Every structure is written in C-alpha cells, then in structure tokens.
Amino acid sequence: MQKLNYFTVDVFTGERFQGAQIAVVPDAAGLSEQQMMKIAAEFNLWRSVFIVPSDKADKKIRVFNGKREFNFGGHPTLAAIYCLAKQNRLDLTDGDNQFSIEETHGLVKCKVKIENGEPVFNQFVVDANPEYDSFAPTEEELASFLNTDALKLLSPGFKPMLVATEIPYLIVPVDSLETLKQVRFSYDTWASSTAPATCANAILLFARADDSCQADFHCRMVGPVFGMHEDPPVGAAMPAFSGYLSQFTDTPQQFVVERGVYQARYSYLHIDIQSVSSDKITLSIGGQAVLSSQGSLFLD
Numbered sequence: 001m002q003k004l005n006y007f008t009v010d011v012f013t014g015e016r017f018q019g020a021q022i023a024v025v026p027d028a029a030g031l032s033e034q035q036m037m038k039i040a041a042e043f044n045l046w047r048s049v050f051i052v053p054s055d056k057a058d059k060k061i062r063v064f065n066g067k068r069e070f071n072f073g074g075h076p077t078l079a080a081i082y083c084l085a086k087q088n089r090l091d092l093t094d095g096d097n098q099f100s101i102e103e104t105h106g107l108v109k110c111k112v113k114i115e116n117g118e119p120v121f122n123q124f125v126v127d128a129n130p131e132y133d134s135f136a137p138t139e140e141e142l143a144s145f146l147n148t149d150a151l152k153l154l155s156p157g158f159k160p161m162l163v164a165t166e167i168p169y170l171i172v173p174v175d176s177l178e179t180l181k182q183v184r185f186s187y188d189t190w191a192s193s194t195a196p197a198t199c200a201n202a203i204l205l206f207a208r209a210d211d212s213c214q215a216d217f218h219c220r221m222v223g224p225v226f227g228m229h230e231d232p233p234v235g236a237a238m239p240a241f242s243g244y245l246s247q248f249t250d251t252p253q254q255f256v257v258e259r260g261v262y263q264a265r266y267s268y269l270h271i272d273i274q275s276v277s278s279d280k281i282t283l284s285i286g287g288q289a290v291l292s293s294q295g296s297l298f299l300d
Contacts, residue, residue: 155173169200
C-alpha cells in the first residue's frame, strides 16, 4: 500500500479557514493522470495540485478537479508556491526569491518573500491577450437575470463589457457592496436574454470598495456554470478584469481585489499590472497563504 502526504492550503488569505481551499500533493511523481483525478475527486475541493519534477523549471504542477485537468490555475499556483516554500523543497533564503514552475500551458515566473524562514507573500506572473467587445446585454436584461434593479448597475466611469482571455467574461459593474451581496442569478431569465450570444458563461460582478476596506474592489462571480449558492474564486478572471480596467481612465496599476462576500469567506488578491498594450497585458497576482491541514493518502 502506497502512502502519500498531502496538505490543504487556504490561499489569498493570512487567516486560517478563510480564502480558497486548495489541496496539494507535494510528491506526486509516479501517479497516473487517472489516479490524480480520483484523488482530486476524493478531496472534493475547488482544485487539487500535484507537484512533480520538471526538466524545464524548478518544479512542475498538474491541476485537477474530480472531472478533468486544467492547463493553469491561479489559486493552485499560489498554493504550490506556498507549499514548496513552507516545506523547504526549494533553495530559498530570507527576502525575495524567484523561481519558475512548469504548468501544462507553459512556464510561470514565481516569487516568494521569506521572513524568518517562513513564506509571507507569494506571487506569480500572468501574460494574457485580452479581446474586448462592447456588446453586452442591456441594463434591463442584466437586472432581470441578476434579480436586481437596473439603477443598481450604474457605476460612474464604468460600463458592462465582454472581455475574453482564456475564456470570455461578461464584466458588470454594480453600485455597491450591498448590491453585490444581494444578486441572485436566474438561469431561466438569462437563457431567454441576449446574454448567451456573448458565449460568456462567467459573469464577473464588481463594486468599488470604500476607504474602510483593505481592498480597492469587491468581486463576485456568477453564471450558468456555477451553482446558485457557490462563491467561486476569481483568480482566473484577473487578467480579464485588469484588461477591463485598462479600458477606462484613471486605472490603478496596483490594486487589491476582495472576493468572498457572498459566503463571508474572504480572499484578497494583490494585482500589479506590469505592462499593458492593445493586445497584451502582463500582471503579477499575489497574496498570502496559510496551511490549514495535513495528512496521508493511501493507494492500493
């Protein structure tokens, strides 16, 4: 019987049992794709990460849920960075350390800050080629399938827009955090609107944060591919959201996104837009992480 150690990591948070939960198997060499998928199904978390050796980078990770493998994942990447540093699996010193991780879609530049031997901040770099389309459902249609008032979808300086990176996102500003909390997605109303014509099954809602919040924006993802009571991570949408912000004036180069208002399980994503042009955007995504559990898996 084979024994494998695993960890669960709460990412984009410095507080245990907040943020997003990611499972990490740090010694996954020798596991088949089928075994990885079965293990991910057993964890039943948003994503599970399997770390294996690489001849192209310092380490390689494979990212699964219980149904398929993913080419890339922001939350899994952050969990892997933290776990590699926490378990002393890389040659790191106090201060900023740079290294690379191989993922299915390519090499990812990573950085971790170490203080007194502990990882305190984790970052990775993402390149994207966003495409923008001003076509969007009317505010009345949006209000109908978000179950809110059309007037609450008015945010000065912003407008709904379709932005495609790896997948298309319909990005919709709302007027307040309270509206963000109250939105309830209606599949039937969405299906009868013009929204399906956008091919965007992920709808990213956002509101500006006030001065009392440690974030600049609140974000929440809804849509036909998510459960009614889900509050999915928004890391994969950050290149599209950053590109969206770049289409408007006074876009901050650095900002913090808070996610988790619907279930009161908060994540804080630190975004640094390094460069932006008409067809490419480069940004770093960073945050804290904390170890929440560890144990062993047994394989026949």
